[in-house]
Amino acid sequence: MKKKYAMVVDSSVCIDCKACMVSCKVQHSLPRGHWRNWIKEMRPDFSLGKYTYGHFQPGNCMHCENPTCVHACPSGATYKDEETGIVQINEDFCIGCGNCIVACPYFARYRHPVRRVPDKCDYCQDRLAMGLQPACVDTCPTKARVFGDLNDPESEAAFLLRTRDTVKITTSPEDTKPNMYYLASTEPMDWPGEVKYPAAHSTMTGLVNPLFKIAVGLSGLAVAAMLIRQIFSGSQSSEQEEKKEEA
Amino acid sequence: MQDGKTPISRRRFLQTSMAAAAVGAGLQSPLVKGLVPRVQAAGSRPDQGEITSHFTACDMCFNRCGMIARKQNGVIKKLDPNPKCLKSRGMICARGNAAVKHIYNPDRLKYPLMRKGKRGEGNWERVSWEEALDYTAEQLMDIAEKHTRCGVMFTPGVDSQARFVQQFADVFGSYNITNHESLCLLSRNRAYLDTFGEVPYPDVLHSRYIIIAGANPLEAFITPDTTDLIEAKKNGCRIVVLDPRFTRTAALAHEWHQIRPGTDMAFFLALCHVIVKGERFCCPDKTFGYDKFVEHVAKYTPEWAEKECGIPARDISRIAHEITEAAPRAMVYPGRRTSDYEDSTQIRRAMAITNVLLDNWDRPGGLLASREVGVRSPFYHIPWYDDNPFDRVEAGKASGLFDDIGSFQLMREAVISGEPYPIRGWFSFKTNFMQTAPDRQKTIRMLDNIDFFVNIDIFMSDTAWFADVVLPGNSFLERKDPVHPLQGSSACACAFIRDPVVEDMFESRPPFWILQELSKRMGFGESFDFTIEEYRKKQVEGLDGALEIMHRDGIYFNPSKVYGIYAGSPLKTLSGVKEIYNQRYERSGDDPMPVYRRPSNPPEGQFRLVVGRTAFFTQSRTNNELLTEFMEENTLHMHPESAERLGLKNNDLVEVASRAGKDRLRLEIDEGIEKRTVYMATGFGSLSPQMSLVYKKGASIAEILEDTHDEITGNAAMHETLVSVRKVS
Numbered sequence: 001m002k003k004k005y006a007m008v009v010d011s012s013v014c015i016d017c018k019a020c021m022v023s024c025k026v027q028h029s030l031p032r033g034h035w036r037n038w039i040k041e042m043r044p045d046f047s048l049g050k051y052t053y054g055h056f057q058p059g060n061c062m063h064c065e066n067p068t069c070v071h072a073c074p075s076g077a078t079y080k081d082e083e084t085g086i087v088q089i090n091e092d093f094c095i096g097c098g099n100c101i102v103a104c105p106y107f108a109r110y111r112h113p114v115r116r117v118p119d120k121c122d123y124c125q126d127r128l129a130m131g132l133q134p135a136c137v138d139t140c141p142t143k144a145r146v147f148g149d150l151n152d153p154e155s156e157a158a159f160l161l162r163t164r165d166t167v168k169i170t171t172s173p174e175d176t177k178p179n180m181y182y183l184a185s186t187e188p189m190d191w192p193g194e195v196k197y198p199a200a201h202s203t204m205t206g207l208v209n210p211l212f213k214i215a216v217g218l219s220g221l222a223v224a225a226m227l228i229r230q231i232f233s234g235s236q237s238s239e240q241e242e243k244k245e246e247a
Numbered sequence: 248m249q250d251g252k253t254p255i256s257r258r259r260f261l262q263t264s265m266a267a268a269a270v271g272a273g274l275q276s277p278l279v280k281g282l283v284p285r286v287q288a289a290g291s292r293p294d295q296g297e298i299t300s301h302f303t304a305c306d307m308c309f310n311r312c313g314m315i316a317r318k319q320n321g322v323i324k325k326l327d328p329n330p331k332c333l334k335s336r337g338m339i340c341a342r343g344n345a346a347v348k349h350i351y352n353p354d355r356l357k358y359p360l361m362r363k364g365k366r367g368e369g370n371w372e373r374v375s376w377e378e379a380l381d382y383t384a385e386q387l388m389d390i391a392e393k394h395t396r397c398g399v400m401f402t403p404g405v406d407s408q409a410r411f412v413q414q415f416a417d418v419f420g421s422y423n424i425t426n427h428e429s430l431c432l433l434s435r436n437r438a439y440l441d442t443f444g445e446v447p448y449p450d451v452l453h454s455r456y457i458i459i460a461g462a463n464p465l466e467a468f469i470t471p472d473t474t475d476l477i478e479a480k481k482n483g484c485r486i487v488v489l490d491p492r493f494t495r496t497a498a499l500a501h502e503w504h505q506i507r508p509g510t511d512m513a514f515f516l517a518l519c520h521v522i523v524k525g526e527r528f529c530c531p532d533k534t535f536g537y538d539k540f541v542e543h544v545a546k547y548t549p550e551w552a553e554k555e556c557g558i559p560a561r562d563i564s565r566i567a568h569e570i571t572e573a574a575p576r577a578m579v580y581p582g583r584r585t586s587d588y589e590d591s592t593q594i595r596r597a598m599a600i601t602n603v604l605l606d607n608w609d610r611p612g613g614l615l616a617s618r619e620v621g622v623r624s625p626f627y628h629i630p631w632y633d634d635n636p637f638d639r640v641e642a643g644k645a646s647g648l649f650d651d652i653g654s655f656q657l658m659r660e661a662v663i664s665g666e667p668y669p670i671r672g673w674f675s676f677k678t679n680f681m682q683t684a685p686d687r688q689k690t691i692r693m694l695d696n697i698d699f700f701v702n703i704d705i706f707m708s709d710t711a712w713f714a715d716v717v718l719p720g721n722s723f724l725e726r727k728d729p730v731h732p733l734q735g736s737s738a739c740a741c742a743f744i745r746d747p748v749v750e751d752m753f754e755s756r757p758p759f760w761i762l763q764e765l766s767k768r769m770g771f772g773e774s775f776d777f778t779i780e781e782y783r784k785k786q787v788e789g790l791d792g793a794l795e796i797m798h799r800d801g802i803y804f805n806p807s808k809v810y811g812i813y814a815g816s817p818l819k820t821l822s823g824v825k826e827i828y829n830q831r832y833e834r835s836g837d838d839p840m841p842v843y844r845r846p847s848n849p850p851e852g853q854f855r856l857v858v859g860r861t862a863f864f865t866q867s868r869t870n871n872e873l874l875t876e877f878m879e880e881n882t883l884h885m886h887p888e889s890a891e892r893l894g895l896k897n898n899d900l901v902e903v904a905s906r907a908g909k910d911r912l913r914l915e916i917d918e919g920i921e922k923r924t925v926y927m928a929t930g931f932g933s934l935s936p937q938m939s940l941v942y943k944k945g946a947s948i949a950e951i952l953e954d955t956h957d958e959i960t961g962n963a964a965m966h967e968t969l970v971s972v973r974k975v976s
Contacts, residue, residue, distance in 0.1 A: 013477045015465045015495055017862040022344035022873050026325055032876060044493065046918050050505075050562070054498025130298070138327055141338040141468075142477040 004085040004150040005063065005123055006179040008160045011186040013142040014039060014056040020136035020145065024060075027124060027135035034110045036060055036121045037136055042187035055187040058144055060136065061108040061121035062169075062178030063087045068195045072103030078118070085179065086125060091117045097198075105171040105192040106178075123147065150179075171195060296320040301748045302329060302801030304731070306723035307342035307349065308865040309405045310470045311733060313802050314339060314346075316724060316748040323347055323724060323748055329801045332743075334735030336474040341863040345873035349722060350752070354706055354870055354937050356719035357753035366694055366713050369936065376754065380761070383716050384768035386699040387419070390672040395634050396420030400658060400670050404677030407728040407745065408758040410624075411775075412676045415762045418774045420632040422639045423670060429654040430683050433962035435585040437647050438595030439614075441829050442603060444819030447614035448736045449580055451475040454612040456573035458566070460489040460511045460598065462582030465496040466862045469583060471738045485573070487566055489514060489558070491857060492884070492926055493919025502562075508855050508924050508966060509588050509846030510556035514563060515579070515597040516843060517552030520544040521567035522604045534603055535820070536828020536840070543840045555845065574605040576612030586963040587857075589955055590844055592647060596829070597841040603825045609813050611737070618740040619807035621793075622732035625785040627774060636668050646835035647959035654961025655684055656954055659693045673700040676758060677720070681709035682867035682930065685952035685963055686907045703758055706870060707937035709947075719755040724748045726757055727779045730786040730797070740805045744783060744797045837959055846967075853969045854889070854925040856905070858948045861928060869930035870938040880945030882915035883972065884926040890916055893972060900975045903927075903946060905968045907953040910946030911975055925972065 016039050024030070024037050037060035044054050063080075067087050070078050077093035078100050080086070089100075094117045101109045101118055109120045124134035132138060137147045148157030160166075166181040167189075174195045301316045305326075313332025317325040326346050330337040359379035364370030374382075390398045400423040403412035409426070416424050428436075436446045451457065452475035464473050480486055480499070488500040489511060497503035506514065523541045549560035549567075570577045579598040585591050607613025641648065641657035648654060662670045680690055694700065694713055702714035711717050728745040735741060751757070763775040787793040796803045817823030821830045833839040849855050860866060863874045883901055895901065897916045902909055903925070910932050920926055931945030948965070955964040 013481070015473070015477065015499065015862070017466075017468070017495075018341040018877055019339065019344055022341040022863075023325075023339075025873060026344055026347055032872065044498065044919065046493075050502045052493065052497075052503060052919075053500075054493070054495070056498075132327070135325070135327075139339050139344060141336070141340055141474050143338075 001151060002083055002085075003152075004179070006085070006148065006150045006157055006161075006181065007060070007062075007137075008146045008148075008157045008166065008181045008183065009058055009186075010144050010146070010183040011055065011057045012184065014058050014144040015142060016041065016054075016056040017141055019139045019141055020058055023135040023139040024121075027127070028119075030119070031113050034113070034119070036108075036119065040188055040191060057182070057186050057188065058136070058140075059106070059169075059180065061087060061104075062106060062176065062180035063121075063123070064179060065177035066175060068103045068105065068174060068176055068197075069100035069109065072099040072197055074099065084123075084125075086123050087120075088122060089118060089120065091115065094118065099198050102196040102198070105176060105195050106169075107193065298324070301746070302743075302798075303724060303745050303748055304329075304332075304743045304801075305335075305339060305343040305346065306406070307340075307346050307868070308468065310335065310468060311407075311731060311743070312339050312343055312470055313337075313743065314343060315801070318748060321749065323350060331800045332741075332802050333471070333739040333804065334733055334741055334802075335470045336738070338470075338474060340468050341874065341877075342865055342868075342871075345863075345871050346724065348871045348873045349705075350724045350749070352706070352871065354939050355722075355752065356705060356707060356711075356717060356755065358719060359754065360717040362715045366700075366715075367691070367934070369712065371717070376756070376764075379716055379718060380764045380768060383699075383701050383718075384765050386701075386715075387672055387674070387765075388769055390699060391420070394669050394671050395636060396632050397423050397635050397640065397668065398670055399423070399672035399674055400425070400640075400662070402426055402655075402673070402675045402678040402680070404679075406677050406758070407723075407726070407731045409676065410729065411759050411762050412674075414627055414774070415766065416674070417629045418627065418766070418771050419769065420630060420635060422635075423653070423658065424651070425653045425655050425658055427678055427683065428649075428652050429656070429961055430586050430680075430963045430965075431584050432586075433649060433652065433654075433960040434587075434591035434957045435581055435583065435595045436649075437592045437960045437962075438585075438599050439581060441592075441647070441820070441831065442596060442599035442826055443608055443614065443616075445616060447581060447608070447616065448734055449578055450610075450612050450615050450737045451578075451580070452479055452737060454479055454484050454573075454576055454578055456485045456487075456570045456577035457580055458487045458489070458570065458578070458601075459496060459500070459580045459582075460506070460514070461585060461587060461594070462580055463490070463494045463496045463859060464580065464582075465499060466494055467583065467860060468862060471735050472580075475736065475738075485569065489556075491921035491924045492859075493917075494859075495862070497919075504558045504562065505921055507555070507557045507846075508857055508921065512590070512594045512597045512841055512843050513547070513552040513555035514558055515594075515601050516544055516547035516841065517549045517560075517563050518567045518570075519597070519601055519604060520547045521549060521564050522571055522601070525568065525571060534825045534827050535822035535830070536826065540600070540827045540840055547843065555843070570605065575607040575610050577605050578602055578607050578613055579605075581614070586957070587966040588846065589958055589964045589967055590841075591957040591962060591964060592959040593838060593841040600827050600841070603827055608825065609811055611810055615737060615809065616812040618734050618809060618812070619805060620732040620734065620740040620742055621790045621805050621807070622730050622742050622786050623788060625782060630771075640668065640670055641961065645956070645959060645961040646832075646837055648961050654956060655680060656686075656956050656963060657961045659684070659689060662693045662696050663689070665696065669696070671696065671698040673697050675701070675710060675714070676703045677705075679704075679708040679710045679867045680949075681713065681934065682947060682949050684949055685965060685968075686954040687947065687949035688908055689954055690949070703761060705755065707935050708867070709934045709938065712935035712937070718761055719753065720758050720761070721751045721755040725751045725755070729779060730783050730794075737809050740807050742787075742793065742797065742803045742805075743801060744794070832959075847969070849923050849969045852893075853971050854885070854923055855966065856903070856951060856968045856970045857924055857926050857966050858929055858952070859926065860930070864928065864930050867930040869941045870933070872940060875940045878928070880912065880941075881928040881931040882913045882945070884915050884917035884920050885972070886920050886922045886924075887916050887918055889922050890914065893974075895972070895974055901972050902975050903951055903970050903972055905951050905953055905970045907968070908950045910950045912946035914972075925970065 040057040042055045112119045137145045148155030312335030313329030360371040401416035403409035486500040488497045489506040491508045549563040553560040640661040644657045701716040702711040766775045932947030933941040953968045955967040
C-alpha cells in the first residue's frame, strides 16, 4: 500500500532546545550555516505582564500535496515520490538552476555550497529503511514531533490527526497543501514567503521542454557510447586509478 | 597506464555522462531511465559499509542520558537516544547530538605536552607518555616530601572515572580535594540536607503545582525533570516561574513573575506566612520548630514581600492558596545551580521549608528520597601519613563547609596566603576553574604559589593552558568505564557502563590508565592493580545479571521502592524530623530560620550581573562547531529602557567592568530582562587559543565576577557582582 508520510507537531511542548537541528545536521552532514529544519519563535508580548508567554515552532520541509518546488523544477530532479509522499531530489538530474529554492514558500531548501544542488529534508529515508524514526523525531526531548504514515490508521500521526484539532501553515494565492500539521494552534503563522516561479519558467516548461527531450535522447546515446568504451577498455590501470580516487 | 593509453576513469566517465544526462528535461527517454540506476550501482555512491550500533551514555553534561552510537567504517556517524533509558526519557539534547564533534574535534589534545616558557605563554613541547608520567610522579612526590601530601590539591571533574581520581588522592594522602560543586549546587544541598536530612529528587512528573525560582530547567537540562515538567504540564500541573529573565522556562510557564534578583527569600517567607495562617498544614508534629517558625514569619506579610520582590501581594496570597490546595502533590523546585548569593543556603532553606509546609516529602509529586540502586563502591585502603596536617586547608572557613568537597574559592584563598599550611601542587582532571570560578585574575595569581600543576583533559581548556604538564585523556566514546549508578527521580534507579565505541584517538589515554601508571611510579601501584572488568564485578556484587542486562539494553534498572522509603523511620537530621528550626545553625551562629536580607541595590548607572547558560552549552564546554552555530559569542542582555538611558544600541561592543575585572562583548537588547539587571552566558572569552571557536570571542564570566561566596557553604555567589557598562568605540 502506498504511504503518505507526514509530521504532526505539538509545538506547545517545544522548548527550543535545538536538539532536532543538531541531530539533523549530524545525520546528513550539513554544512555550517545551513539547515534542513528549524525552530521558529514568536515575539513575546511583554505587555501581558505575568502572563507573557513564548511559543516555539519546529518545522522542516512540509512534503506538500501541491509541491511548488516540484512544479518549478525544469529537469525532473525534484519529484514527489508516489509511494511515500516524500518530496525527493535526484541530484544526478539536477541542473542547479535554483528554481525550486525560490518556489518553496517555507524556505525549506538551500543550495548546498559544495555540491551546488538544492538540499532539504527527506524524512531521513536512510533511517526509515533501517526501521528508525527521522533523526529530529527520534531525539526530541519532549516528543513535540510525531512522524508517521497517514494511510496507516494505527500510526500515532494518523491517530492525532483523527482525534485532535490541527492547523497547517498554508500559503496564498497558491495553496501548497502541506503535510505538516500543528496540534491545536501554533505561532508564528505569518512567516511563509511567496511562491516564486522564475519568469522564464513557464516558457521553458511549455515550449522548450520538447526540445530538451530530444537533447536527453542524444545525451543518452552519448552515455551508452561511453559505457561501451568503458567496458571494452576496462584495463587494470583504470581500476587502479579508480581505487585511488575513491580512497 | 602501463600501455600508454589514457583510460577514462570511472569517476570521470560518470561526471561526463551525468552532465550529459542532466541537460535533459522530462526524463522520459527510456534509454536514460534504464541506464542511470545501473550507473549509480556501479559506484557513483561508493558502498558506505555496514552501520553497527553500540550502547553508551552521554558525557556532554552530568545527566548521562542513554545513547546508541551508530558506527560505520570505524567512525561514529551519529548518536541516537537509547529508548530504553527511562532517566532520559529516550531523548538526547543538542549537546548529546553534538558529541560527534566532541570526539572528532581538531582542537583535541593529541599527545602529552610539557610547558617550556612561562605559564599561559603557550610554549609547549611534545613529550612521550613515559617522560610526562615520570616527571609528573617525581614532581608530586617532591611536593609531598617538602610540604606533606596535603600540599597537593586535587580537582576531579564530573566523570565516570572521577572516582579513580578521588581514590588516587585518598591513597596519595591529600584531603584537599574539591570539584565544580562549590561553583554550583552546594548551597541547595546544604539547605535540603539541613531540612530533610538528604538531598531530594523532585518528582516533577506527578506534581500538580510547581514553583520554579532560581532555576531554569527547560534550558539547563536535568533529566528527567526537564522532559517531565512538560509532561506534567500536559497533565494539568500549574507552573509558576520567578525569574528576573524571561527564560525558556518562563516562556512555557503558566505565569512568570519578574522578580527582583536576590529577593526570592522574601517571596517564600511571605508564602509561608500565608500557608501557616491558613491552617491547611496537617503535620506540625513531624517537624522541629514549627511554632517558632509561625512566630518568625508573622512579620513577613505578602504586602511586605511585594515591596521587596516586586510581586504583588495578592499574587503571593493566591499562589499560596493554590499550592496548598494542590499539596502534597506540589513543590518548590529545588533547582541545581544555586551559586548565586552570599545567603544562598538561607534562600534555599526558605524554599525547603515551604516544601515542609506542603508536606510533600517522600510522596508522589513531591520530593523523593534516594532510592536503592544497589551498585557498591569497592573498598580501598586509605593509608595514614603522620606528617599530614589535621584537616583540609580551608577547614573552619565556613560553618557549613562540606568535609569532602570544601570550597574552591576558600581553598584558593588559602593557597594564596599559604595559611594554615602551604599547597604547592595541583592535580586537575576535567575541571576548568579558569572559565568558571569567579575572579579569574585571582586564580591566575594562585598559580604563583603552585610549583607544579598537571592537567588531564581532552581539550586545552583555559585551565590546562596554565598547566605545567598537560595529559590527553580520552573521550567517553573511547572509554571502558566502571558501572555508573544513577537515580532518575521517580522514573528509575539505574546503572550503566561504557565500553569503547572506537579506539583511543591519537595518543589519548583513559584517566584510569594514567592513574595506574602514576601510582606505580609513586609507590602505591598495588592500589590500582585491577582491571575495569574486575572493578565492575565488585560493584555489582549481589545484583544478579546486572552486567549482562547493561550489555543487552545499555542500562540496568533496579525496581526499588520509590515512595514512602522512610516509612516512619527517623530522618537523617539532628532532631530526626524535618527541621524548620535548624539546631546546628543555632550552634554555629547562623540563623536557625531564614532571615531576609535585602540585596544591595545597584547604584545609578550600575547593574547586577546574573549568569547562566542555554540548552545547547554545558557551562564552559562551548568549543564545538555544531553548537557554536547557535551562538558564536555571548552577549550582554540589557533591557531596552536601560540601554536607551546609556545611549547603547543592539550589537554595540560594550565593556563590562566590576571590581574584579572587565571584559568586552556585544550588547543584546532584551525586553525580557529586569531593568537593573544584565545577563551573560558562561563559556566565552576563552584565554586558550586551542579553544579555537571561543578564543577571545565574547566575554568570560570568570573575568568579571567578583570573589564572593555563600557564607554557610563557601559555594560561589555569582549574582552578587555589580557592573558598569560602557560603549567601546
